[in-house]
Amino acid sequence: MKKIYDMEIGCANCANLMQENIAKIDGINEVNINFMMQRMTLSFDDDQNEKKLLKKILKTCRRIEPDCEIDY
16 A cells, blocks of 8 residues: 655755664555655555554654654
8 A cells, every 4th residue: 555644854865764663664665755845755565554653663763763643
């Protein structure tokens, strides 16, 4: 499944770090964070629970940038 989410990210370097760390989460096939557009394109396995996966992603992002937000 492929979806696009709006994000609030304060710095381009943080976006790159988030992208690298999100890619390591089980069930994620592909992730692309566009800092300029403040969007994340995410491809994940169909059998994954989207809400649980997004909670893991948000937790990962907040370790890098504590005030990061993902609109889902």
